[in-house]
Amino acid sequence: MAALVIAEHDNASIKPATLNTVTAAIACEGNVHVLVAGLNAGAAAQAAAQIAGVAKVIHVDGAHFEHGLAENMAAQVLAIAASYSHILFPATASGKNIAPRVAAKLDVGQISDITRVDSPDTFERPIYAGNAIATVQSTDAIRVITVRTTGFDAAAASGGSASVESAQPQRDSGKSTFMGSEIAKSDRPELTAAKVIVSGGRALGSAEKFNEVMTPLADKLGAALGASRAAVDAGYAPNDWQVGQTGKIVAPQLYVAAGISGAIQHLAGMKDAKVIVAINKDPEAPIFSVADYGLEADLFAAVPELVAAL
Numbered sequence: 001m002a003a004l005v006i007a008e009h010d011n012a013s014i015k016p017a018t019l020n021t022v023t024a025a026i027a028c029e030g031n032v033h034v035l036v037a038g039l040n041a042g043a044a045a046q047a048a049a050q051i052a053g054v055a056k057v058i059h060v061d062g063a064h065f066e067h068g069l070a071e072n073m074a075a076q077v078l079a080i081a082a083s084y085s086h087i088l089f090p091a092t093a094s095g096k097n098i099a100p101r102v103a104a105k106l107d108v109g110q111i112s113d114i115t116r117v118d119s120p121d122t123f124e125r126p127i128y129a130g131n132a133i134a135t136v137q138s139t140d141a142i143r144v145i146t147v148r149t150t151g152f153d154a155a156a157a158s159g160g161s162a163s164v165e166s167a168q169p170q171r172d173s174g175k176s177t178f179m180g181s182e183i184a185k186s187d188r189p190e191l192t193a194a195k196v197i198v199s200g201g202r203a204l205g206s207a208e209k210f211n212e213v214m215t216p217l218a219d220k221l222g223a224a225l226g227a228s229r230a231a232v233d234a235g236y237a238p239n240d241w242q243v244g245q246t247g248k249i250v251a252p253q254l255y256v257a258a259g260i261s262g263a264i265q266h267l268a269g270m271k272d273a274k275v276i277v278a279i280n281k282d283p284e285a286p287i288f289s290v291a292d293y294g295l296e297a298d299l300f301a302a303v304p305e306l307v308a309a310l
């Protein structure tokens, strides 16, 4: 048998989450195939073939795959599912949209958000916002899995030499239509892929102050900007910057939290960062319990000083 990874891509290149998912797939079953379904997605299929550890790329092309609509993607996965012992998706918005449809149609239990593969049928996944780790064993013949990408190193994007096979596209389900997308444009690194993140909390007090204080630090460090939910809800930072249980899960090399208390729901999104720096004027703030470096200070003084010193 083999493991099948459903690639995330933009029809030209492979998105980083796919690389972490390949690593998880290799831990499940040495023989890894990648499905690239898209429109004129030959370049993405070729890129997938370069990923180290991938044995075969299945390339499916059709206009109805251009935007990865979940109904069409699920139908395509189901058409080839019987050949696989494991079907893995990154636990991204897209993967989480497709995987349950596949699991339901196969009548198997979905294994969500795994952070470790103990054996081909046993997996670890965080529960209670990361406060406990559940070990889950599945006796299903096909294991449909979503992968928490921060739990696995990225497979090398080059060095592989997989074969690329074209497969018959399934028909358009007609159940959904792509209407359009509004994509935030930023010169900064994408939050979930960033090596350095600086995040601001409610303490910033306004969107203007958030920008005035946090942006220079992010610029100096070449960092992505993040925020607590309180900062997002108050309109200090855009929605897609939210880090945490109901935001993005990140694991950068360096995470700087300024004016963030460290509520359990925020920690759930960032406590796997390699080095955590917290700036908070309250010595009792829970963020200090996970911080490698804690600075008890007024952020409005400390952050500009830090920027000046960098």
Ligand SMILES: Cc1cc2nc3c(=O)[nH]c(=O)nc-3n(C[C@H](O)[C@H](O)[C@H](O)COP(=O)(O)OP(=O)(O)OC[C@H]3O[C@@H](n4cnc5c(N)ncnc54)[C@H](O)[C@@H]3O)c2cc1C
Residues within 6 Å of the ligand: 200, 201, 202, 203, 227, 228, 229, 230, 231, 242, 243, 244, 245, 246, 247, 248, 258, 259, 260, 261, 262, 263, 264, 265, 266, 269, 279, 280, 281, 282, 285, 297, 298, 299, 300
């Ligand atoms: C179901 C659910 C899901 C949630 N999901 C998320 C999530 O995904 N992400 C998330 O972040 N939250 C989430 N929350 C909200 C979470 O519980 C907290 O309310 C939120 O994280 C608090 O944000 P904060 O730390 O910015 O604000 P606060 O808790 O108000 O903390 C502000 C901090 O700033 C410090 N401070 C104030 N002034 C200064 C200053 N001048 N200099 C330095 N420090 C200062 C204070 O000491 C305090 O520690 C969720 C809550 C629920 C119930």
